[in-house]
Amino acid sequence: MTVKAFFKSTAFKSLAVLIAIVLVAGALLAVCNDLLYVSDEERFARSLAKIYGSEVTATEVELTDEERAYQNGSVDAVYYVEEDGNYLFHTTGTGGYGSGGTVTLWTILTCTGSREDGDLALTGIEKVVYDSNSGQTLMANFGDAFYAVFEDADELVAGGGNFSATDAEDGLFNLETGATYTSTAACNAVNTALACFRTVFMGGDA
Amino acid sequence: MAATILLIVISAVFSQNFILVKFLGICPFLGVSKKVNSALSMGIAVTLVMILATLVTYPLYTYIMVPLGIEYLEIIFFIFVIAALVQMLEKIIEKLSPALYRSMGIYLPLITTNCAILGVAELLLVNDLSQVVAGAAEGISMNLGFALLYALFAGVGFTVAMVLMGGVREKLEKLPVAKCMKGFPITMVAASFMAMAFYVFALL
Amino acid sequence: MNASMKKYGKIAYDGLITNNATFKLVLGTCATLGMSTSAVNSFGMGLSVTVVLLLSNVIISLLRKAIPNAVRIPAFVVIIATMVTLLRMVLEKYIPDLYDAMGVFLPLIVVNCVILGRAEAFASKQPVLDSAVDGIFTGLGLTCALTLIGIIREFLGSGSFFGMQVMDFKIGFFTNAAGAFFVYGICIALFVFFTDRVDRAKRVKKAQLLRVPAQPLPAVEEEEVN
Numbered sequence: 001m002t003v004k005a006f007f008k009s010t011a012f013k014s015l016a017v018l019i020a021i022v023l024v025a026g027a028l029l030a031v032c033n034d035l036l037y038v039s040d041e042e043r044f045a046r047s048l049a050k051i052y053g054s055e056v057t058a059t060e061v062e063l064t065d066e067e068r069a070y071q072n073g074s075v076d077a078v079y080y081v082e083e084d085g086n087y088l089f090h091t092t093g094t095g096g097y098g099s100g101g102t103v104t105l106w107t108i109l110t111c112t113g114s115r116e117d118g119d120l121a122l123t124g125i126e127k128v129v130y131d132s133n134s135g136q137t138l139m140a141n142f143g144d145a146f147y148a149v150f151e152d153a154d155e156l157v158a159g160g161g162n163f164s165a166t167d168a169e170d171g172l173f174n175l176e177t178g179a180t181y182t183s184t185a186a187c188n189a190v191n192t193a194l195a196c197f198r199t200v201f202m203g204g205d206a
Numbered sequence: 207m208a209a210t211i212l213l214i215v216i217s218a219v220f221s222q223n224f225i226l227v228k229f230l231g232i233c234p235f236l237g238v239s240k241k242v243n244s245a246l247s248m249g250i251a252v253t254l255v256m257i258l259a260t261l262v263t264y265p266l267y268t269y270i271m272v273p274l275g276i277e278y279l280e281i282i283f284f285i286f287v288i289a290a291l292v293q294m295l296e297k298i299i300e301k302l303s304p305a306l307y308r309s310m311g312i313y314l315p316l317i318t319t320n321c322a323i324l325g326v327a328e329l330l331l332v333n334d335l336s337q338v339v340a341g342a343a344e345g346i347s348m349n350l351g352f353a354l355l356y357a358l359f360a361g362v363g364f365t366v367a368m369v370l371m372g373g374v375r376e377k378l379e380k381l382p383v384a385k386c387m388k389g390f391p392i393t394m395v396a397a398s399f400m401a402m403a404f405y406v407f408a409l410l
Numbered sequence: 411m412n413a414s415m416k417k418y419g420k421i422a423y424d425g426l427i428t429n430n431a432t433f434k435l436v437l438g439t440c441a442t443l444g445m446s447t448s449a450v451n452s453f454g455m456g457l458s459v460t461v462v463l464l465l466s467n468v469i470i471s472l473l474r475k476a477i478p479n480a481v482r483i484p485a486f487v488v489i490i491a492t493m494v495t496l497l498r499m500v501l502e503k504y505i506p507d508l509y510d511a512m513g514v515f516l517p518l519i520v521v522n523c524v525i526l527g528r529a530e531a532f533a534s535k536q537p538v539l540d541s542a543v544d545g546i547f548t549g550l551g552l553t554c555a556l557t558l559i560g561i562i563r564e565f566l567g568s569g570s571f572f573g574m575q576v577m578d579f580k581i582g583f584f585t586n587a588a589g590a591f592f593v594y595g596i597c598i599a600l601f602v603f604f605t606d607r608v609d610r611a612k613r614v615k616k617a618q619l620l621r622v623p624a625q626p627l628p629a630v631e632e633e634e635v636n
Contacts, residue, residue, distance in 0.1 A: 014478040021473075021485050025492040026279065033278045036499040046506055227587050229444040230514075233523060236439065278499065281517050282491040289484065319521045321440045328514050386603040387595075390436045394595025401588035 048079075048088070051106050051129045057082045067200045073192030076104070086110050086126060087197065093188030097181035101135040105186060107150075107193040109157075120202050124154030128190060138179040142186070149174040150190050162194065163187040210335070210346060211355065217339045218359035220407035224322050225367040226400055227408065231322030235371060236393055238313060240379075245372030246365065247310045253361025255292060255317050256326050260357035262287050263327040264350055284327050289318045322364055326357050340408075370400060418543050425547030432555035433601035437523040442556055443590040444515050449572045452560030453553065454508040455515065458497055460549025463525050465493045467533040467545035474534050486529045487520070494519045524552060555597070562593050 006012055049055045058079035068075045073093040081088055092104040108126040113119035128147045133139045150163065153172050162171035165183035171191075175183045224230045231252065238248045263284050271277055296314045300307045317323060329338055330353045335346040338356060346352075374396050383392050431437050438459065445455040469489050470477075477485045498516055501509040509516065519525070528548055533541040564570055567584035569577040583589045 010478055010480065014481040017477055018481045018485055018488075021477075021488050022282075025282065025488055029278055029282075029492060029495055032496055032499055036503045038502055229440050229587065229590070230518075232439040232443060233437075236436065278495060281495050281498075281520055282488060285487055285491050285520055286484075289487065319523060319526060321518045321521050324521050325440075325514055325518055328517050384599075386599045386606070391595040391599035391602070394591045394598065398588045398591035398595065401586070401591055402583075405586055405588060 051088070051108070051127070052081075056084075058088060061087070063196075063200065067196065070192045070195050072188035073102075075192060075196045078196070081108075084110075085114070087201070089193035089196065090131065091189045091192040091196070093185040093190070093192055095181065095188050096133070096136050096185030097138070097179075098135040101133075101181065101185060103133045103136060103139070103182060103185035103189050104131040105129065105189040105193075106131055107190055109193060109197055111197075115201055122158055122194070122197055122202065124157050125150050125190070127151060133182070133185075136179075136182045136185065138176075138182050141179055142176050142182070146174065146176050146183075146186070157194065160198070162191045210352075214335075214339050214352065214355050215359050216407070218356050219363040219366060220404060222340060222408070223363045223367055223404050224325070224360050225364060226397065226404045228325070230325040231320050231364055234313075234316060234320060235368060235397070236390060238316070239368055239371040239393075240375055242369055242372035242376060243309075244313075245368040248313045248316075249361070249365025249368040251310050251313045252317060252320060252322060252364055253358065255288070255295065255314075255323055256357045256361040256364075257354060258291050258295070259284075259288050259323050259327055260330060260353050261350075262291065264330055264353045267331055280328075280331070284324060285318075288323050288327070292318050322360070326360050330356060367400070367404075371397065374400070417540075421540060421543050422547040425544060425549075426551040426554070427605065429548070430551045430555060430601070431524040431548055432552050432559075433598050434605070435524075435527075436598065437527060438552065439594075440518060441515050441522060442559065443587075443594060445512065446556060446559040446563050446590060446593075447567070447585055448564045449557060449560040451508070451511050452556040454505075455512065456549070456553025456556040458501070458508075458512070458516070459519055459522060459524065460546065460553055462490065462493045462497055462519055463528060463549045464542060464545035466490045466525055466529055467541040468538055469493075470529045470533040471536060471538045471541035477534075482534065483526075483530075486526060486534070490525055490529070491520050524548065559590075559593055559597055562597070563589060566593075 045055065048058055058081050061078040061080055063075060063078060072095055073091055076090040076092060078090070079088040087109045089107045089109060090104070091107060092102050094100075094102055096102050106127075106129040108128075110123045110126045112121050112123055128150045130139070130142065130147070149172070153161075153163075156172050163174050164171040165173070165175040165180055165187050171187075174187055218224075222228060225232065225235050234248050234252070239245045266283065266287065267277070267280060271280060271283065292314050296307075299310065299314075330348065332338055332348055335348050335352055338348070371393075375393065378392060378396065387395075427434075429435060432442055441455055441459065442452075446452040466486075466489055470486055473485075473489075494517060497519070498509070501512070501516070528544060532544050536544070561571065563584045564572075565576070566581050567589065569575060569579045581589075584593065
């Protein structure tokens with residue numbers, strides 16, 4: 001087959017059309033990908049809107065490594081919500097089922113005053129939203145009733161109290177029956193948020 | 207490690223069975239399950255293509271497409287890879303063993319448009335194993351080994367469901383069934399009972 | 411005008427009833443079973459397939475003379491895959507809830523037999539407008555069927571209708587995989603049952619119409635007697 005015959009053959013035409021279609025499709029998708037790209041900030045704003053129920057503007061608060069680590073958990077991130085002046089904590093509580101089992105929650109803390117003025121005071125927990133867990137097989141049992149205990153305990157929270165799944169002496173009792181370890185980890189996640197707020201943001205002793 | 211592997215096997219074959227729980231690959235499940243023999247051949251062919259497809263698509267995505275930032279072309283790339291693989295496999299089997307080609311080869315062209323293959327390739331594009339295998343501890347990152355293992359046993363689960371259905375349908379053929387229930391409807395209802403049995407594995 | 415209306419009417423009727431993709435041809439079953447846990451999801455899935463079907467039908471019909479026969483199938487697959495990728499980007503940007511709900515079934519629209527089937531059987535041979543009409547009505551037939559299954563499963567499974575709680579009961583069976591197969595099977599059976607009825611009624615009517623001119627004389631005579 002000569003070169004000329006090849007360029008006139010059906011095989012060449014087929015190949016050329018196919019390559020043309022692929023190139024056009026690729027170019028089209030590249031352009032659309034640029035136009036429709038969902039950035040990380042947008043993704044975060046969406047997950048925030050899901051937690052809050054409405055769109056809010058939040059700025060991350062800088063924390064040092066020491067300010068993140070607590071006895072029974074760690075603070076992954078804290079956001080200051082500009083609309084209502086609340087703080088949103090993303091914390092992980094330890095002590096869950098199995099070795100190294102944890103529960104990670106979003107906790108919205110309500111407060112009065114401002115950090116700059118130094119008169120910040122904790123007034124309660126507005127909402128606790130489940131995020132993720134590690135090794136907790138009974139997590140699906142935890143319903144609204146469990147999280148509502150945190151949200152209805154304004155007095156205790158404002159008064160410096162904590163939550164506990166095992167000992168009422170340590171704080172308000174909150175236990176999902178049959179899942180003591182997982183409940184402990186969830187309480188620890190909320191307690192970590194409270195501890196961080198009290199020590200770092202309010203500057204006092206927890 | 208051994209526990210993780212066992213979990214992958216059980217999850218892929220039973221509790222997250224591709225056909226009866228995840229609804230992937232229903233077309234061959236309804237179309238090629240009239241006889242146990244043909245169901246088995248189809249199952250083996252699908253398993254083979256699943257492993258080969260994962261062997262190509264997973265590294266392609268992780269080591270080439272992500273660094274280049276062209277993740278958005280994944281659907282086109284994957285479907286091309288699968289189509290090319292199926293075509294190659296068909297030619298190879300035809301050359302090596304005409305007998306095998308007669309029993310299995312005829313199902314190969316159908317596999318290109320089988321959701322189960324593209325499904326397994328897409329499902330495995332996660333960072334964490336627990337996103338694919340329900341019940342696995344978080345923090346075990348996905349790698350090619352786990353991906354191949356999952357693909358292999360997803361194929362085994364597919365074959366198990368196909369063969370079971372083949373057996374049920376061989377019996378169903380001989381039973382008197384209402385006219386409007388003949389064919390797909392009665393097969394669906396039979397599949398419903400099988401799905402109930404498999405659902406028990408998800409509760410364990 | 412009347413003739414073309416009739417033609418489009420026939421395409422629409424074929425797509426909606428005679429060749430209903432979900433109930434009659436039983437194609438695209440994976441998406442039907444997997445996405446029908448709630449009415450909203452199945453409606454979203456149906457519309458997504460309709461959009462891809464319409465776009466791919468139009469594009470394939472436009473290119474039908476340019477694409478050589480030998481590379482027909484790969485070319486169709488690339489076009490469909492491009493449309494699905496576009497849809498995926500749009501959904502991720504503007505309807506993230508549906509995007510999350512669809513999960514792996516969104517890319518799997520590519521291997522939905524309905525789309526490739528219509529491309530091969532219709533769009534690759536017919537003019538653009540016909541293909542568009544075919545795409546829309548095949549898609550709508552599929553959307554109606556999917557939404558119906560979604561409504562049934564959602565109502566029986568959680569007592570709600572499009573997400574609104576109407577009754578306080580739950581039959582877990584229907585939200586599970588087993589319920590999906592069961593409801594789908596029963597729906598196909600009912601559809602076959604009723605369309606068979608309608609077909610038979612039509613055939614009887616046609617036969618009667620044919621018979622009338624065959625024996626006109628006695629009828630006329632009878633009238634005269636009266």
